[in-house]
Amino acid sequence: MSYELIGISVLWLFLFGYIIIASIDFGAGFFNAYSLLTRKNHIISNIIQRYLSPVWEVTNVFLVFFFVGIVGFFPSTAYYYGTVLLVPASLGIILLAIRGSYYAFTTYGKLKSHFWTYLYGFSGLLIPASLSIVLTISEGGFIDNTSAGLSLDYVALFFSPLTWSIVTLSLTSVLYISAVFLTWYANEAKDEQATALLRKYALIWAFPAIITAGGIIVELRVHNELHFQNMLNVWWMFLLSGILFAATVYLIWKKRNYGVAFLLLIGQFLIAFFAYGISHYPYLLYPYLTIAEGFTNEGMAIALIIAFIAGFCLLLPSLYLLLRLFLFNKNYVQGKIK
Amino acid sequence: MDSVFYSRVLTELTLTFHIIYATIGVGIPLFIFMAQWMGIKKQDEHYILMARRWTRGYIITVAVGVVTGTAIGLQLNLLWPTFMQLAGKAIALPLFMETFAFFFEAIFLGIYLYTWDRFKDQKKHMLLLIPVAIGASCSAVFITMVNSFMNAPQGFEMMNGEFINVQPLVAMFNPAMPTKVAHVLATAYMTAAFILASIGAYRIIKGSNHIYHKKALLLTIKVGLVFAIASAIIGDFSGKYLAAYQPEKLAAMEWHFETEEEASLTLFGVLTNGDEIKYSIEIPYALSILAHGNPTSKVLGLDQFPKEDVPPLYIHYLFNIMVMIGMFVALVALIYIVGNWLRKKFVYKKFFLWTLVTTGPLCMLAIEAGWWLAEVGRQPWVLRGILRTEDAATTSNDVDIMLYLFIGLYLLLGIASVIVLIRMFKANPIERELRDREGGE
Ligand code: HDD
Ligand code: HEM
Ligand code: HEM
Numbered sequence: 001m002s003y004e005l006i007g008i009s010v011l012w013l014f015l016f017g018y019i020i021i022a023s024i025d026f027g028a029g030f031f032n033a034y035s036l037l038t039r040k041n042h043i044i045s046n047i048i049q050r051y052l053s054p055v056w057e058v059t060n061v062f063l064v065f066f067f068v069g070i071v072g073f074f075p076s077t078a079y080y081y082g083t084v085l086l087v088p089a090s091l092g093i094i095l096l097a098i099r100g101s102y103y104a105f106t107t108y109g110k111l112k113s114h115f116w117t118y119l120y121g122f123s124g125l126l127i128p129a130s131l132s133i134v135l136t137i138s139e140g141g142f143i144d145n146t147s148a149g150l151s152l153d154y155v156a157l158f159f160s161p162l163t164w165s166i167v168t169l170s171l172t173s174v175l176y177i178s179a180v181f182l183t184w185y186a187n188e189a190k191d192e193q194a195t196a197l198l199r200k201y202a203l204i205w206a207f208p209a210i211i212t213a214g215g216i217i218v219e220l221r222v223h224n225e226l227h228f229q230n231m232l233n234v235w236w237m238f239l240l241s242g243i244l245f246a247a248t249v250y251l252i253w254k255k256r257n258y259g260v261a262f263l264l265l266i267g268q269f270l271i272a273f274f275a276y277g278i279s280h281y282p283y284l285l286y287p288y289l290t291i292a293e294g295f296t297n298e299g300m301a302i303a304l305i306i307a308f309i310a311g312f313c314l315l316l317p318s319l320y321l322l323l324r325l326f327l328f329n330k331n332y333v334q335g336k337i338k
Numbered sequence: 339m340d341s342v343f344y345s346r347v348l349t350e351l352t353l354t355f356h357i358i359y360a361t362i363g364v365g366i367p368l369f370i371f372m373a374q375w376m377g378i379k380k381q382d383e384h385y386i387l388m389a390r391r392w393t394r395g396y397i398i399t400v401a402v403g404v405v406t407g408t409a410i411g412l413q414l415n416l417l418w419p420t421f422m423q424l425a426g427k428a429i430a431l432p433l434f435m436e437t438f439a440f441f442f443e444a445i446f447l448g449i450y451l452y453t454w455d456r457f458k459d460q461k462k463h464m465l466l467l468i469p470v471a472i473g474a475s476c477s478a479v480f481i482t483m484v485n486s487f488m489n490a491p492q493g494f495e496m497m498n499g500e501f502i503n504v505q506p507l508v509a510m511f512n513p514a515m516p517t518k519v520a521h522v523l524a525t526a527y528m529t530a531a532f533i534l535a536s537i538g539a540y541r542i543i544k545g546s547n548h549i550y551h552k553k554a555l556l557l558t559i560k561v562g563l564v565f566a567i568a569s570a571i572i573g574d575f576s577g578k579y580l581a582a583y584q585p586e587k588l589a590a591m592e593w594h595f596e597t598e599e600e601a602s603l604t605l606f607g608v609l610t611n612g613d614e615i616k617y618s619i620e621i622p623y624a625l626s627i628l629a630h631g632n633p634t635s636k637v638l639g640l641d642q643f644p645k646e647d648v649p650p651l652y653i654h655y656l657f658n659i660m661v662m663i664g665m666f667v668a669l670v671a672l673i674y675i676v677g678n679w680l681r682k683k684f685v686y687k688k689f690f691l692w693t694l695v696t697t698g699p700l701c702m703l704a705i706e707a708g709w710w711l712a713e714v715g716r717q718p719w720v721l722r723g724i725l726r727t728e729d730a731a732t733t734s735n736d737v738d739i740m741l742y743l744f745i746g747l748y749l750l751l752g753i754a755s756v757i758v759l760i761r762m763f764k765a766n767p768i769e770r771e772l773r774d775r776e777g778g779e
Contacts, residue, residue, distance in 0.1 A: 054448035060404055061444050064411055065437045071415060072430030075423045082419035086734045093412055094747050097405035101751055104401030105758045149733030296427050303431045303506040311438035318445045318469070325449055325456075 003301040004291045007073035010308060011066060012277050016270060018062035020177060025059050026124035027178020028052060029099075031201060033121020036114060044194045047186050049107070050333065054326045056103055058319075060096070072304050076294035080285050084143055084152040085134065092130040099123045125171055132170040136163045139224045140286030162219045169212040173269070176205040180248065180265050184258035188333045199252060206249050210242075213272065224286060230279035237275035244268035342728050344737035345417040348744060352410050353713075354706060355748045359403035361705050364478045364523070365530020366396045367471035369558060374464045376557065384550045387771060388557075390454070392534065395759055397451065402755050404444075409744070417737065421720050421730035424501065428494045429487045431506040436480035443473025475523060482522045486514035489712075490583050491721050513583050517576040518712075524569040525708065529701040531562030532667060536698030539691045546767065552686075555694070556678060559671050562697075566668040573664065574628065581629035584722065585638040587715040590649045591657040592625055593618075597639040603628060606658060609651060649717045656711040663704040667697045 028048045035041040071078045102116050137143065142157045143150055157163055179202035186194035217238075221228040231238070245268045251261040282290040295301070327333070370389045377385030415422050426433075446469040457463045493509030494501035538554040580588040588594070593604050603625040607618025629637045640648055670693055677684060684690055720727040 054452045057400070057404060057444040057448060058441070060408060061437065061440045064408055064440060067415070068411060068430075068433050068437050071422055071426050072434045075426030075430070078415045078422035078426060079419040082415035082417075082422060083732055083734060086416045086732060086740060087736050089412055089416055090740045090743065093409045094743060097409060097747055097751065100405045100408075101401050101754070104398060105754060151734065296430065297502065297504045299504045300427060300430055300506050304434055307431060307435050307438070311435065311441075315438065315441055315445075318442060322445050322449055325453065 003298065003305070004073070004295045006305060007069075007295075007301065008277075008291055011069045011073065012274070014062060014069065015066045016273050018059070018066055019273070020266060020269065021055070021059050021062060023128070023174040023177040024181045025052060025056065025178075026128055027174045027176075028182060029121045029124035030175065031121075031178065031182070031198070033118050035197075036117050036121075040197065043197055044182070044186070047182065047189055047191060047194050050189075051182075051185055051327075052103070053107055054322065056100070058322070060100060063096075069304075073296055073301065074284060074289075074291065074294040075296050076289055077284055080143075080150065080289055080294075081134070081137075083150045084137065087152070088130055088133045092127060095123050095127050095130065099127065125174070128170040128174050129167045132166050133157070133163070136160070136166050138280070138283070138285055139220070139227065140283075140288075141223065143285075143288070145288070160223070162216070162223045165212060165215045165219050169209070169216055172205055172209040172212050176202065176209040177265065177269070179205055180252065180258075180262050183252065184262045185333065187258045195258075199255070202252050203249070206245075206252075210245055227279055227286070230281070231275070234275045234278055237271050237278075241268045241272040241275065244271070341734060341737045342731040344741050345731040346727065348737060348741045349413065349417055350713075351741070351744060351748065352406065352413055353709070355752070356403065356406040356410055357705060357709055358702060359399050359406060360478070361526045361529050361702070362396070362399045362533065363403040364474045364526040365528075366392060366399070366534075367467060367474050368527055369530055369534055369561070370396065371464065371467045371471055372557065372561065373554075374460075374467065378460050378464060382553075384553055385557075386460075387550070388554055391763070391771070393451070394762060397447075398755055398758055398762070400447065402751050404440075406748075406751070417732050418720065418730045419732055421725060424499075424725060425487070425491075425721055427501045428491070428504050428506070428509045429484050432480040432483040432510050436477050439473045439476035439480060441473075443470050443477065446470045446473070478522055478526060479519050482519045483510050483512075483515055485712075486512050486518045488720065489518075489716055489722055490514040491724055496724070514579060517572060517579045521569065521572045521576055521708075524565050524572055525701075525705060528562055528565035528569050528667075529698070529705055531558045531565060532671075532701045533698035534558040535562060536695045539694035541767075542686065543688060543691045543695070555674075559674050559694075563668060563671040563675060566664065566671060570664050570668065573661070577628040578631065581637065584715075586640070586643045586648055587653075588629060589638060589640045589643070590651055591653045591711060591715055593651065593654050594625060594637060594639045596641055597636065599626070599634055599636045604654075607654075609654075646718065649715045653711050653715045656707040656714070659707040660704045660711065663700045663707075667700060667704075670694065670697055 028051065032041065032045055032048050035044050099120055102120055106116050106120075136157065137152070139162065142153050142160070144153055179198055183195055183198040183202050186198050217228070217231060220231065244264045248261045248264045248268065251257050251264070280286075282292065284291055284294050296304075370392050373385045373392065374389035376382065377387075377389060446466050450463070450466040450470060453463055453466070487509055490512045491509070492512050493505045493507070495503045535555055535558040538551045538558065542551050542555075577588065593607070593609065603621040605619040605621060625637055626633050626635045629635065674690075674694065677690075716722055718726050718728070720730045
C-alpha cells in the first residue's frame with residue numbers, strides 16, 4: 001500500500017470515530033433538551049449526564065486529530081479547503097466552542113439553567129450540519145477558481161439539493177446513532193423508563209436516516225457522475241450496510257440484544273462510510289486535488305506513520321481503561337458509584 | 339491587503355486569548371500533583387483538599403483552553419493557507435504528535451475527575467495525574483517546536499518555492515527549540531504557581547485565617563521561586579540564541595542601532611524621531627554580556643539590516659515589561675520565603691499580601707508580553723527568511739466579519755469562565771468544605 005493510501009485510510013478511520021462518538025454526544029444533547037421541552041427530562045437526563053461527563057473532551061480530540069492529520073499528510077488541503085472554508089468552518093468553531101465550554105460550565109461549574117440546556121441541545125444539531133458542508137464541497141462544483149484566488153459559490157451551494165440531502169442525512173444519522181447507543185446504555189443501567197423512551201426515538205429516526213442516505217446516492221448521480229459510477233462499483237458494500245441496518249432495527253424492534261444492535265449499527269455506518277470514501281478516491285477535492293497531488297513528501301510521511309504507530313500504542317490501552325471504568329463498569333453505569 | 343490585516347488581528351486575538359488558558363493548563367497539573375502527594379505523604383487532609391479544589395478550577399480553564407485551541411488549530415489553516423501548505427511539509431510532525439499529547443491528557447483527566455473515591459489506595463488515584471501533567475507539558479513542547487521552526491527554519495532544501503529533501507527531525511530540533519521550549523515550560527509553571535499564590539493571598543486578606551491558605555501559599559511560592567529563577571536564566575540563554583540566529587530581533591528589542599563592541603543595555607526609555615532614545619538607563623557592557631556572555635564582544639546593530647527586514651521597534655517595551663515582572667516577582671517570592679522562615683509578622687500584613695496578589699496577574703502579563711515580543715519580533719516574516727507574513731494570508735474577503743464574531747465569542751467565554759470560577763469558590767469556601775467533609779464522613 002502506498003503511503004498516501006495508508007495516510008488517508010487512517011484519517012478516514014479517525015473521522016469515522018469522530019462521527020460516531022460526536023453523534024452520540026450531539027444527539028444526547030438534543031434528546032436532553034427535547035425531553036426538557038416535553039417535561040420528560042427526569043427520565044433521561046441522568047443517563048445522558050453519566051455517559052457524557054467523563055468523555056466530552058476526548059470527543060473533541062478526535063476532531064483535532066483528523067484536521068491536524070489531514071493537513072500533515074496532505075498539506076495542499078490546507079490551501080484549498082482553508083481558503084474556501086473560512087466562513088462555514090469559523091461558524092462551526094464558534095458553535096463548537098460555545099457548546100463545549102458551556103458543557104463544562106454547567107457540569108463542573110454548576111451553572112444550571114434551562115437556557116443553556118436548550119442552547120446545548122440545539123447547537124448540537126447545527127454543528128453536524130455545518131461540518132457536513134465539507135463533504136458537499138468535496139464533490140466539486142461549488143468553487144470558483146479565478147485569478148483573485150479560490151472562492152466558494154455560496155449561492156450554488158445554498159440552492160443545491162445535494163447540500164440539503166447531506167445536511168439532512170447528517171441530522172437524521174446523528175439522532176439515530178445516538179438513540180440506539182443510549183437505548184443500550186439505559187438498558188445497561190437497568191432504567192426501564194429511559195430505555196423505553198430512547199427505544200422509541202431509535203425506531204422513529206431509523207427510517208429517515210436510511211431514506212436520506214439513499215437520497216444522496218440519487219443526488220450524486222446528477223451532481224458528480226464519476227463518483228456515482230464509482231459507487232456502483234462497490235454496490236455490494238452498500239448492500240451489506242443495508243442488511244446490517246435491517247438487522248439493527250429488527251433487534252431494537254424485538255427489544256433484544258441492544259448491545260449487539262449497536263455493534264451492527266457501527267458496522268453499517270463503517271461499511272457505508274468506507275464505501276463512500278473508496279468511491280471518492282482518488283479525489284480529495286473534485287476536480288482540483290487528488291490524494292497523490294496533495295501528498296506531502298516521503299520523509300514526512302514515514303515520520304508521521306511512525307509517530308502514529310507509537311502514539312496509537314499509548315492510546316489504545318488508555319482508551320480501553322477509560323471505557324472499562326465508565327462504559328463497561330456496571331456499577332458506574334447503574335449509578336452505584338460516582 | 340485588507341485580508342492580511344484582519345488575518346493578523348484575528349490570529350493575534352485568538353492566540354493572546356488561548357495562551358492565558360493554555361499556560362494555566364500546562365502549569366496547574368504539576369501543582370495538583372504536588373499537593374496530593376504532600377497530602378498522602380504527610381497524611382494531611384488540607385493538602386488533599388487543595389488538590390481537589392484546584393482541580394475543580396482547573397477543569398474550567400481546560401475547557402476554555404480546549405475550545406480556543408481547537409479554534410487556533412483550524413484558524414491557522416483558514417487564515418494562513420499558504421503558510422500551512424508550505425510549512426506543513428516540514429513541520430507537521432510535532433503538530434501531529436501534539437494531538438496524541440492532547441488525547442493522552444484528555445483521557446486521563448476524564449478518569450481522574452471521576453475517580454476521587456473509587457480507589458482504596460489514594461496513591462493510585464494520584465498516579466492518574468502523571469499522564470495528565472505529561473500530556474499537558476508535551477503539548478506545550480510540541481507546539482513550541484512548531485513556533486521555533488518559524489523562527490529558525492531548517493531541515494529542508496528549497497526548490498521552485500517548494501520544500502524538498504525534508505528531514506522532519508532536523509526541522510523539529512532547530513536552533514531556536516532548546517531555549518524556547520525550556521523558557522515556555524519554566525514560565526508556565528512559574529505563572530501557575532503565582533496564580534495559585536495570588537488566590538491564597540486574596541483569601542487571607544478577605545479574612546479567612548485558616549492554616550490551609552498559609553500552607554498553600556508556602557507550597558506555591560517556594561516552587562514558584564525556583565521556576566522564576568530558572569525562567570530568568572533560560573531567558574538569558576534566549577538572548578544568546580537571538581544574537582546568534584536572529585540578530586535583527588535582538589537589535590530591535592534592545593534599540594541597538596549601531597553595531598559596536600562593549601555594547602551597553604538600554605533599559606526603559608521612549609523613542610522619539612524614529613531613533614532618538616530618551617529617559618533611558620544605560621547599563622554598560624550588559625548587552626554584550628546578554629548576547630555573547632562576554633563584556634567586550636561585538637553586537638550587531640540595526641544598521642546591518644535592510645529597513646524592510648527590521649521588526650517594529652515597540653517590542654523594546656514588551657521586553658522590558660517581561661523582564662521587570664520576572665525580577666519583581668522573584669524578589670517578592672524571596673522576601674516572603676525568608677520572612678516566613680524568620681517568622682516575621684509582616685508577611686501576613688495587608689500591604690504585603692496585596693503585593694502577593696499582584697504576582698499572578700503580573701506573570702500572565704509577562705507571558706503575553708513575551709509572546710508578543712517573540713511573534714512581533716519575527717515580523718515581517720512568518721517563516722523567517724522564507725515566507726513573508728503578507729504573502730501567507732488567505733485571499734478571502736470575509737475575514738473582517740469573522741474577526742467581529744470571534745471578538746464576541748472570546749468576550750462571552752472570558753466573562754463566563756470568570757463568573758463560573760468566582761461562583762464556584764464563593765459558594766464553597768474552604769471552611770465550609772472542611773466542615774462538610776468532617777460531618778459527612
Ligand atoms: C512569566 C513569564 C516570563 C518571564 C518572567 C520572563 N519571560 Fe521571557 N518569555 C516568556 C515569558 C517570560 C514567554 C511567554 O514564554 C516567551 C515568548 C516566546 C517564548 O519562547 O517565550 C518569552 C520570550 C523571551 C525571549 C524571546 C525569545 C525568542 O523570541 O526567540 C527572550 C530573549 C526572553 N524571553 C528573555 C527573558 C529574560 C532575560 C527574562 C528575565 C527575567 C525573561 N525572559 C522573563
Ligand atoms: C501560543 C503563543 C503564541 C502567541 C500568543 C502568539 C501571538 C502572535 C502574535 C501577537 C502575532 C502577530 C504579530 C504581528 O503583530 O504581526 C503572531 C503571528 C503569528 N503567529 Fe504566533 N503566537 C503564538 C505562538 C504561535 C505558534 C506556536 C504558531 C504556529 C503554529 C504561531 C503562528 C503565527 C502565525 C502564522 C503568525 C502570522 C500572523 C502575523 O504575523 O500576524 N504562533 N502570533
Ligand atoms: C506555546 C503555546 C501553547 C501552549 C502552551 C498550548 C497548550 C495547550 C493546552 C494545554 C491545551 C489544552 C489541551 C487539553 O487539555 O486537551 C491546548 C489546547 C489546544 N491547543 Fe494550544 N497551546 C499553545 C498554542 C497553541 C497553538 C499556536 C496552536 C495551534 C496550532 C494550539 C493548538 C491547540 C489545539 C488544537 C487545542 C485543542 C486540543 C483538544 O481539543 O484537546 N495551541 N493548548
